[in-house]
Amino acid sequence: MIHANDEPAVPMGLPLPNGKLAMWLFLVTEIMFFTALIGSYLIYRNGQPTASQPWPTPHDVHLAEWIGAVNTFVLICSSLTVVLALWSLHVGNSKRAVQYIGVTLALGCVFLVIKAYEYQQKFAHGILPGRVFEKLDSPHGYKYMRHVQEQLEHIEKHGGVNDKAKKACAELLADIRAGKLQPKDVNERVRGTKSIKETNPGKEFITTKDSTYVDLPERSRPKDAPMVEGILEMDTHAHLSYSIPFGNMWASCYFAMTGFHALHVFGGLVVFAIMLVMAWRGRFGPQNAQMVEVTGLYWHFVDIVWIFLFPLLYLV
Amino acid sequence: MSEQHHDHSHGDHSHSHGDHSHGEHSHSHGGDAHGHADDAAAHFRSYIAIFIALCVFTAISFVFNELVRGGIISPMTSATVIMIVAIIKAGCVAYIFMHLKADWGKVYCIMIPVVIMCVMMIIVFLPDGVLGWR
Amino acid sequence: MSVGHPPTTAAPAHHEPSFLGKYIFSTDHKIIGMQFLFTSIIFLGLGGILALLVRIQLAWPHAEIPILREWFVDNGGRMTESFYNMLFSMHATVMIFFVIIPFLTGAFGNFTIPLMIGAPDMAFPKLNMMSYWFMWPAFVLILASFYAEGGAPAAGWTSYPTLSSITMPAGEGLHSPAAPNSGHGQIFWLLSLTCVGISSMMGSVNYITTIINMRAPGMTLYRMPMTIWAMFITAILQAFALPVLTVALIYQSLDKSIGTTFFLPDGLTFGNWSAGPGGGQTLLWQHLFWFYSHPAVYIMILPAMGMVSDIISTFARRPLFGYRAMIYSIAGIAGLGFIVWGHHMFQSGMDPRLGTGFMIATIMIALPSAVKVFNWLGTVYRGDIQFTTAMLFALSFVALFIIGGLSGIFMAATPVDIYIHDTYFIVGHIHYVLFTSSLMGIFGAIYYWFPKMFGRFMNEFWGKVHFALTFVFANGVFFPMHILGTAGMRRRIPDLTATAFESPLLTLNQVMTISAILLGLTQLIFLANFLLSLFLGKQTTERNPWHSNTLEWSAPTPPPHGNFDVPPVVYRGPYEYGAVPNRTEDYLPQTLKFDGPVPAASGH
Ligand code: HEM
């Protein structure tokens, strides 16, 4: 009952190879994935923070814009090299293609190393989810004070700050030990009135009555309240914690978004490494054009994600 | 999708014209230039041009950010510029590096919905996630 | 990744792989489909047992449970309330993520797609195998969660924070002060669902690629059977929706493990203990979760709709009424399905403007759903109906889906939903669309494709007994839920006697529980029929026992590796049933060349 095939076997479907089609479909799922990450970031960032309790600036959380810019540049370069690798294969220059892939791999590694450096900075400053001090009312405030006391004791023992700051540290430590201070005072003496007012305009930072260092908005701030120069204003490198409103949420978003991006970079690097191994064994040539193209699609997508993460996290 | 043709299966011969899609079945991705040296050079030049454009755009967004710090423009202006620049950059990468220039006709039916979906999702989250706190 | 168009005409391979290669680490789509089939059946049993325990507690609150008495010695042999919470949470999770979805997209998606489009296998057989093996971590984790410290998750299948995601401060372990079970068990749950998600994503990319690129010559898009259309659109739904759920799951697991507060709001306290720094948004979880889970309910019904369309057309011996309209309505349901998720959140404190939008979109879904129902009715109208077991199940799908769809529209209206949200009315709705529709569709599909899968028939007599009893008892359990819901019975409440307004509802609950137990026993008939037929069933003598048109019936039975002995070429759409001049049979297989007028002229 089955009739023989006397028709020319015409393939149905799109004039796209399966691999490429599947990669585009995979990218669709990836787009949705990163949109969910970025979308929730936008919501956290623009929802609860207010003018007086703003979302942290890059400076608050020890994030250097130029590092992000360099990383952007690195990824753009690697995108170029990947597309040139494909181009070289098409013009028949396999050796050049392998070199380009090698450069891409190297650039990807550079990206990850820079990222690792950045993460290390975050660890050093305790900018980690759940570890940032935000509220300074009890009991969080007393935890904060104990923490600063430990940091000050560390500075007392090992130094690491300039002389002026060192003196201020000693004073602060003495005052804390004497039990003279409220957590908000400690925060103000660490950061300085000016910085606090700059980053938290109109912030109602101090609520305790018996505090000398009042940091209420200008109109309610007693005229005679002293402006305090913060230790961090004297020496920006001092390892002292201060309160960062929404710092935990910032750290959570930052690590989630850059972490997943870095995982994707790593995944791409694995494939490039496999290609290099293939080349090393002499099994790489124009027949691998599709592999390079499909991997390239993925790599460019990873680049595009970073193109959005960079401004969202470092700039805007 | 390319085969919504009307293919009346009454006769033996009526199928051959059914599939107009396989005519262009030569796997022509935008990047390849089968031996045509001119083509290849043109592609090379376009890649380099895009690369330079991307670098310039990155620099622009960086500079605008610094301008805010200097108090020269408002944060809102710079944010808008920076986000537009990001979208243009992403477009450049997708259009040239990812060969959408050549492949758009084959993947648009999946790309347009996903873009709509993303934008829609974020917009619908806004009233609860953002406006609700105001 | 494979390159180019693999020849759609691969000759069946003749090498015989070892048992391990053939049945365990198989890359053959049919074997993978059967792996999904068998694991789903096992989990169906597990989910059913959990459901019966829920029912027992509801009918006889705090009665001593006959067999499980030893588990509750501390409680005098009676079920604890947290155990009850665990039961319904795990029942829903198992049924949704480990039964219905794997049944439909895993088992039948895998089995039908290559066969019905005339391909030798999936586009990426290895990826296909991985998508099954990624289910195993999920299986292990979900089963392990029963033994986790603190017990299995108990925050419902929706796992709303803060109930689900509060953990104790450092040093006090992962016990949740909100619900004791939401500790380790909840983390297992999250990881397990992530694995299910990854598996489904692999599957969906594979299915879409296969359907787009691997069709046999002549199989244009508008000649594909409804099953394939439904699988295609379901796969697209999965590709769009699943990544969002993955993000939500990851965020919640981070909340529970490393102290992020994505879903934990400011100032949350429990007793004398306050949760982390806050700053998170509880509603965001609901948005992300339902952004996936509403499309997911269509993932759980569309494939069944597709398969039912094919079964009905085959056994009504009539062309499917309005083939194109059926396709467009599936696409419409899928498209609208993405903008209605908020109807689960009407009572959550969501922005009322959004609520109105979601209400309108939800009510609009009734249109394509109604188109489908009318088209099924149009198909059977004046048909020469053959009441096989498969057809009975398919017909009952149509009938009972109407009830489920209508109750959906009730709830879609915000004013009505205020009253019936989180009552048994919802539970009735769920079970009409999921049990009496999806699962009945699955039963129909099993009876329908069993001969092709295994080369033997299932017993028709016992099949019909299974159908009749299932139909009666299912309605016996699920229909009263609507009445209970409107009478105010809340869902997820362990003890009805605790409130005055729910106490009078106990009798009806006892009737339902008895019905549920009988329903459970009925499934043993199915199980016996299925297992015995595998070995003792009547053997099929012809390739196409149902006289169906679609391609899988032109393949040998059971189809060998590579599927077709003669590479199929398609000449027309799949629904040419009915008398044709110059032809004695009342059907025209898609592969048959035939010059002359055809009944439906679909695929033109
Ligand atoms: C005619 C189309 C449908 C409409 C208008 C509709 C509407 C609704 C609404 C408004 C709710 C929320 C009720 C509440 O919580 O207050 C709901 C819940 C639900 N629906 Fe539907 N529905 C439809 C079809 C389906 C289908 C086809 C399925 C599954 C195959 C389904 C599965 C569910 C489930 C599982 C829930 C409960 C979720 C929970 O646990 O809270 N629905 N439906």
Ligand SMILES: [Cu+2]
């Ligand atoms: Cu829904």
